[in-house]
Amino acid sequence: MKRVLAAAVGGLFLTTFVAAQNTISSELEALADAERAFARAATQKGIRDSFLEYFADDAIAFNPAPIVAKDRLRGRPSRPFSEYELRWEPRTGDIAASGELGWLTGPSTFIDHTSPGAQPQHGNYLSVWRRQADGTWRVFIDIGSEPPQPVPFEPGFTRFPFGARYAGGEPQTASVAALLTADKAMNTKMAAAGSAEAYGEVTTSASRLHRSGFMAPIGTTAIRSWMTENAPAMTASTGAADTARSGDLGYSYGIYDVKGGQPQHGAYVRVWQRDAAGKWLVVADVVQKF
Numbered sequence: 001m002k003r004v005l006a007a008a009v010g011g012l013f014l015t016t017f018v019a020a021q022n023t024i025s026s027e028l029e030a031l032a033d034a035e036r037a038f039a040r041a042a043t044q045k046g047i048r049d050s051f052l053e054y055f056a057d058d059a060i061a062f063n064p065a066p067i068v069a070k071d072r073l074r075g076r077p078s079r080p081f082s083e084y085e086l087r088w089e090p091r092t093g094d095i096a097a098s099g100e101l102g103w104l105t106g107p108s109t110f111i112d113h114t115s116p117g118a119q120p121q122h123g124n125y126l127s128v129w130r131r132q133a134d135g136t137w138r139v140f141i142d143i144g145s146e147p148p149q150p151v152p153f154e155p156g157f158t159r160f161p162f163g164a165r166y167a168g169g170e171p172q173t174a175s176v177a178a179l180l181t182a183d184k185a186m187n188t189k190m191a192a193a194g195s196a197e198a199y200g201e202v203t204t205s206a207s208r209l210h211r212s213g214f215m216a217p218i219g220t221t222a223i224r225s226w227m228t229e230n231a232p233a234m235t236a237s238t239g240a241a242d243t244a245r246s247g248d249l250g251y252s253y254g255i256y257d258v259k260g261g262q263p264q265h266g267a268y269v270r271v272w273q274r275d276a277a278g279k280w281l282v283v284a285d286v287v288q289k290f
Contacts, residue, residue: 024159028095031102031129032157034137035090047086048078056130056138062267064255064290066239069142085111088125091153094160094273094283096244097167100131103251103271105208105284107151108144124151124210126286128251128271141251143269143286145210160283161206166248166274175247179272180238182280183252187236195227195234202282210286233259236268248274256287266290 024032034054041050052073059069088108095102108123128141182202190198199209203220209227210216217226227234236256243250250272258264264287271284 024157025095027099028093028102028159029157031095031137032090032093032104034129035104035106035127038139039088042086043081046078046080047084048073048076051139051142054139055142056132056140059138059140059142060253062143062253062269062288062290064265064267064288066253066267083112083114085109085113088123090157092158092160094162094249096246096249097165098244098246098248101244101249102129102137103127103249103284104129105210106153109150122147122150124216126210126269126271126284128269141253141269143267143288145214145216145286146212147215148213149215151216160273162204162273162275162283164276166246166276166278168247168278170247172243172245172247175243175250175274176241178247178278179241179243179250179252179280182272183238183241183254183270186282187238187254191235194232196224196232199227199282199285200224202280204281204283207282208284210284212289231258231264235259250274250280264289 038050038054041053052070055069057070060066061069061072086108089106090104091106093102093104105126108125109120110123111120112118123144124147125142125144127139129137130140132138186198186202189201200220203223205219207220207223208216208218209223217223234256237254238252239254241250241252251270252272253267253269256266256268266287266289268285268287270282272280273283274280
């Protein structure tokens with residue numbers, strides 16, 4: 001009886017602990033609210049001008065090497081929402097314990113109303129946000145994929161399920177170095193043993209793989225299967241990485257290539273979170289082809 005009771009209490013504790021880990025904090029809700037305000041601004045100002053407002057001055061885009069995002073935006077004409085309709089909303093994501101770095105993802109739709117009979121183009125965006133010195137949130141990286149159908153998410157907004165998070169408290173320079181090492185090790189593994197093995201070692205049951213033309217595979221098993229079937233000969237080269245001060249969340253980006261039947265070349269962006277044991281894990285991975 002004591003063993004049964006202990007098991008029950010242990011299970012309750014674990015369930016309560018995981019639930020607490022995945023609770024939406026006020027800081028994460030504020031980040032989601034910033035994304036929602038960004039989306040509303042697009043309906044009022046249009047895509048280009050709202051992006052110029054909500055992108056950080058040092059925000060980057062890819063070509064496929066990183067470039068200044070605002071410079072590229074300024075080179076495009078301003079179009080009203082009545083012509084280029086873009087709608088999106090945050091559905092999941094997370095924020096660092098230190099509160100200055102976070103990421104969000106969700107569904108989007110785009111309609112070019114200047115083209116007669118145009119149909120909605122479905123999207124799955126991912127954005128990396130940084131809190132500015134004045135306390136406002138601004139986008140540092142915005143990258144998306146184009147799935148063939150609307151992307152399903154849990155109702156409302158939920159914190160990305162990750163379990164126990166890192167709380168080691170090492171200097172940020174050490175965290176950045178550790179993430180760079182993890183990203184390079186993943187790319188080395190990819191070249192030596194294949195993309196499926198590389199992704200299998202650093203993903204979770206909730207990790208997301210965003211690829212245009214496909215619905216997003218979710219979780220290690222689905223990601224391994226997708227990579228085996230669609231990009232077994234993928235290689236990648238690390239460009240840069242950065243982390244939050246708390247060392248529990250970060251991002252990396254670089255260049256990738258896919259050899260074989262349908263060769264590809266472009267940029268990748270990975271969002272990483274760190275577990276309680278200090279291991280960096282990929283929670284979202286997006287590529288942009290060029």
